[in-house]
Amino acid sequence: MSNLIRIVAAVFLPPLGVFLTVGIGSDFWINLVLTFLGFIPGIVHAIWVIAKHDRG
Numbered sequence: 001m002s003n004l005i006r007i008v009a010a011v012f013l014p015p016l017g018v019f020l021t022v023g024i025g026s027d028f029w030i031n032l033v034l035t036f037l038g039f040i041p042g043i044v045h046a047i048w049v050i051a052k053h054d055r056g
Contacts (some may be wrong), residue, residue, distance in 0.1 A: 003054055010046035014039070017046040021053050 010017025018031040027049050035042030 014042035
């Protein structure tokens, strides 16, 4: 799946972007908590996860 689609999903619904990248795992749950605590930290974490898994 294209990273552009994942990044757009991460901006509007951060846990969706993480889910599309790594599925349901620790990164997904961390992102869900960050999104509930503050939307911006959830976006930053989601983009970081997408970028991290793009290189690896």
